[in-house]
Amino acid sequence: MRYISFSIEGAARWGWTDGDRVWPLDHVHPSLKAAIEAGPLGGVPATDGSSFALADVVFLPVLPDPGKILCVGLNYENHRRETGRAEVAHPTIFTRFADSQTGHGAPILRPKESEKLDYEGELAIVIGKGGRRIAEADALDHIAGYSCYNDGSVRDWQAHTIQFTPGKNFPETGAFGPWLVTPDAFGVPGPQRIQTRLNGQVMQDAVLDDMIFPIARLVAYCSTFTPLAPGDVIVTGTPGGVGAKRDPQVFMKPGDRVEVEIDGIGILENGIAQERRAG
Template sequence: MKLATFTQGGRTRIGVVEGEQVLDISASGTVPTEMISLIEGGEQAMDGLRQVAGKATSFPLSAVALEAPVPSPGKILAIGLNYADHIEETGLDKPKEQIWFNKQRGSVNGPYADVNMPSVSHYLDYEAELVMVIGKRAKHVPRERAHEVVFGYMCGNDVSVRDWQLATPTMTMGKSFDTHGPTGPWIVTADEIGDPHDLDFTCHVNGEEKQRSNTKHMVFDCWDQIAHLSRAFTLEPGDLIFTGTSGGVGVAMKPPVFRQVGDVMKVAFDRIGTIENRIVAEKAETLIA
């Protein structure tokens, strides 16, 4: 099942995507209208959704605005140096331990929304990544049960401001600028994907292929990641995990090549879909509210 957050007629709610239509499940009054609430509702909520979906009003996808499927996740966690070819192009050693950083919630962005070129930097780069959506509260999860924790999967672009990223050891600042976490276009539920470790993916910029790989090339796979993270803290429904990127990023080219205002970044994952984001100049306006 494909689950989307969409806006139509001035209202934002969740729906089921079937072909080129989105089914509006909100009118029933019996199913949550916000994604994290639906995820928290577990199988009971999903059963209710299936019952109302067949009777729901539908809209063409072209007539709605698809939003970030999880607009306000509790945590956004991302792993670094997790594909062999990406490690090689950086010239760094293969990590013995998983390298984690967080993206701030303000980075969340829609699948087709504009991405800001920061007013303070022009070292903007792309990173195509599979994103896991956590479905259950989870702590100390053994690897063999990690699949039970995943609600579904999305495309993601871990947009990175490289000079800010490299300025400090934590990388968080350079990974967390507003608009720099596009995800979507919807969540494909885990039962439809099955094993997530054989998904082809690409990243194109202005139609030119920059990245092409498969999730089987992860150094630490999805189950390793969940087992490791849950040793430290509780994972919650709606948390997002960016699972790493492959070789082909701009900063590793010789010489490095960074993005420009007007560039269009397109990330596509087999059996999930495509997100596409245009880079626009940030309006650097003071906000004190």
């Protein structure tokens, strides 16, 4: 099954989709997060009979309101090598705020303070069953589903100190979508290909098995230092090929289009726009 958060006629809603139409489910639960909190997703949900053409809805971030977004840095060996970072025994974890996200089809904003906006195609996992100190052997049973993520990075702000957070939280830089795919539809993570394309050119290309710390290890590790709750998100890291480490460097600019594609999920696509906000 594929579930999406969307808006239509200015109202935020959620539902399931077959890729052409959307069947709203907010008559059952007010949001996708609430549905995840209520119990396992799965099966064909009972609808109220209404539906919309997928082309007519505005995609929101898959979860506009996660309690936590935990991001993993340097989790592919080719990316670790291109950054020159040392090998480590534990995952590198930083946080992204929910209000820094944007949806599929919406623009990723280049902030006024920088021209070094970089792409990072990643797999996002959404926690379905919460817990503390989750065992690796049980970790995949705690996942509600999978999605694509573009962890847009403002590189100069990211490099102000050894802490990543400022460069990872400018408004509308983290794209999340297009939808949540349940584990029965996605399969066991590993052989699926992940690819990032900028204006049609392949910039990142890997398989999920290339992760240094696999998904089960990430869930177990994160749940040790913080209780994981239904609707929490873990963004699992990006492969090598980021723009900042190319020669010459490649950064996203207004008018560009970026795609993150993961086998079994689909394509997250966003244009790049210049931030216009006064504040």
